[in-house]
Amino acid sequence: MVRTGIIGVGKMGISHLAILGAHPDVSVVGVCDSSKMVTDAIGKYSPFPCYADYKKMLDEAKPDAVVVSVPTKYHAPMVRELLEKNIHVFSEKPFCLTPEEGSPLVDLARKNKLVNQVGYHNKFVGTFREVKRILESNLLGEIYHFTGEAYGPVVVKPKQDTWRSSAGEGGGCLMDYASHVIDLINYLLAPVSSVKASLLKSIHSKEVEDAVYALLELSNKVSGVLSVNWSDETHRKMSTSVTIMGKKGKIISDANELKVFFKDEAPAEYSKGWNVKYVTDLTDPVHFYLRGEEYSAQMDHFIAAVQGKIPNHLNNFESAWHTDQAIKLIKNAQH
Amino acid sequence: MERILFGDNQFFAVNHISDEKSRAQSIRFKDDSAILQTLDISRDNGVQTFMCTTHDRIANICDAIRANPEKYKGYKIFPCMPYAHKYANAVTELGIAGTLKQYVPGNFIGSMFKGGVAFLSKDYLSIMELLIDAEMKMFKGIDTPVIFLQNVITDLLLGLGMKDILIAFHTYVAKKYQAEAGFITMNMPMLLDVLENGGVKNPIICSSINKVGFRMSGGKELYEKTLRTRQFRAIAMQVLAGGAISPKEALEYVCNLPNVESILFGASSRANIQETVRLINQFDQSRADMILN
Structure with a gap:
């Protein structure tokens, strides 16, 4: 134990x-x-x-x-x-x-x-894990563009009084919400290495931003767009998605549904043209479920690593540090 | 409980496989009249129970039901509380204490914080009772023979080992509303153990039960064994596993399981509602014929 x-x-x-x-x-x-x-x-x-x-x-x-x-x-x-x-x-x-x-x-x-x-x-969500697997097959050809997005209804009116509304405590949409998307891009493609421009917009909040829009470049020179807004009440809960464009195909994935287009060759279990997979097919069962398999899976991963059963590669401090670094670059690139 | 219960996920853009479908549902059910029309279709197909979350918009549906007593004679609602996203978003914005201040009626929480009233166990259970009463207000005058605790709360309490609160929910719902408590869960075998140990006999438990084993924590085999060997009133939900298998295959599996008292499903179109009800009735009939022969 x-x-x-x-x-x-x-x-x-x-x-x-x-x-x-x-x-x-x-x-x-x-x-x-x-x-x-x-x-x-x-x-x-x-x-x-x-x-x-x-x-x-x-x-x-x-x-x-x-x-x-x-x-x-x-x-x-x-x-x-x-x-x-x-x-x-x-x-x-x-x-x-x-x-x-x-x-x-x-x-x-x-x-x-x-x-x-x-x-x-997100790294424990079945669809995003599958995106990683597809990317590793290299069958999308050279990747030239991505879009990382998240929208949800966190701050939908002016009134609030918690640490999430205080910039000095780590509040705001960039650190609290956009960090998930940045981390996912870092994991799927490569760490963010420079930020060409960014817009941090306050919608309802006084002290912090409620939306983040930025043009990012990764260490492998792939560039793309980040678009995150936590004051979007047209979403019932946080909805995170990525679109990845390659010269031989395209991926559109959120936490529920993965759509992938292969222009020529497709990996096993896929075929040329559009393919759709659902998280129901891509999710490993967990021993105990609360709010989503990914929350149990990440804790299982941590405990198994402590027990020495698996290596400590996924989501370690170093990978999260790259996300903190990207957050800093986005702050500094405001126009 | 009736064999078939009509659910409400489709009305509130809850779709486990597609954000696009969620948005389409949001648009489709923007007006309450669209919800009422769909309920009418389910009633035309013989489904007389609506199992729904305590979403704000359900209050309008309840108004319509109360306004037409003849039309809705014999119609039942199984409320499922709380509508979790309301509280989850509030906790992000206001913190746990701030959320309680906002949603617990009256000055109870305010006076607890201000006066430093002793935190006795009775106070926590009183908070729960006040929250149940607040959620139940919209159903006044409507037949609600079973009142459910949503899975996010059931499973949170289960993981926290707070079995006394689960049991207090069961007791209070019986005492105040002359209703049976139901528990929605993604961890059915584990919950049944806890409820039985707490002295709750033959509990109503609604859980994911489907051919592909989706959201059946502990595994499909354990669920099947629990259904075969234990005493409880099972409701199967997510029987289509988010659409991963064909409705026919999915319903045939669930209809042939022992001890599943009711099947919960939701659908938007007349064709899908008709087809689901038809398939359940058909598989039930062939199973009955098989047992007789």
Whole structure:
């Protein structure tokens, strides 16, 4: 059993905790949150020991691994402390407020040989995994353009008062929402290396942007468009998609449906012309389901890596650092 | 419960395989009259129960049902609460405490925060009861013999090990609304264990049950074994697995499983509604004939 603790049980944390609670290889040894109301409820009804102070939790519960799901501004100091105590870390996204904050943590995790993962769950979505597989077949020919998009109804009216509306704490559409799409592009194609232009627009928010539009160039010189808006209430929930243009084909994929066109040769299970696959055909079953297979799958991945069963390649700090770097480039490229 | 229950995903752009279809559904069901017309088609085909989320727009449907008591005589609604995206979006915007302040009626939460009222277990269950009452308001005067907890909440509580709250939901719904509690889940075998251990006998559990094993956590074999060997009232949903298999093949599988009391499905067009009902009746009939012979 992996002795696991969690710091922060807000919207993502509570879901991680439920997934850990149901995991056959995990023993939840400590739950920490600054809200007394939340820890009292968990303490009263759940079998998990609760703490208000995470340092106390680390000392008393002695976890092997900790999930960090607190506002982004706390990630760097907490993750450092955990790594110094030789604890494996799963951190929520984005990794840090700046790439400068994250860089020494990438090194420290490597030096101390600790499993490190960040919660970019799209890499565990069946359709996007299949996009990666198709791209690796090279049958789309030379890739020359991409579009990465996400739309959803997070901020649909002026009033709000959480850390997500504060730029200094890691709020705003770029860090909180667009980071998912940037990370997906980094993974599927190559890391963003320069930003030709960007527009960060406030729609309802006063302090932060609600939409991000940017022209990106990747390290392999492929260029494309990023278009993300979290004030779009025509979507019921976050809807992320990628379009990838190659000289011999094209992919359009979201989390549910993958459409791919092959001009000439197609890989096995596909044919020339349009092909459509659904996430129902591309999803591996999980032991416990909450909100989407990808959330359980990413936690399974982390726990299996801690147990030494699989390598720690997917979604590690280093890959999340590339996303932080792209976020910085987008901020700096505003016109 | 009736053999066939009509669902509401199509009305609220919930489509598990295509964002494009979601948008088309949003446009198609923009007006409440389109929802009512589709419900009429399902009623014409003999489906007398509508199982729906507590979405704001359902309040308008309830108004229409109340306004036409003769037309809707014998019609039942199975409410499923809460409409999760309302709360999920609110939590992103307002935090957990802020969301409770916004949605729990009256001054209860405000006074808890301000007065530092002791956080006794009773208070949490009272919050749950107030939330249930708030969600049930729109159904006043309508026959709601089964009231469901949505899977996102059922499964969250299941993972958190909060079995007392699941059981309190069951108890409160019976006491206040003289209704049976139902639980929607993506983790049916695990939930059944917890409910049984908590003393809930023969619970109503609605879960994904389909030929391809989609969203059947723990595996298709375990689900089939649970249906064969355990006592509970099963409702099969997502029987078409998001459209991955043909309706005929999908429904034949579900109709031939033991112990599935009801089948939940949603559809937009008259042809699809007719065909689904026809297929279920046909497979049920051939199974009955087989047992008799």
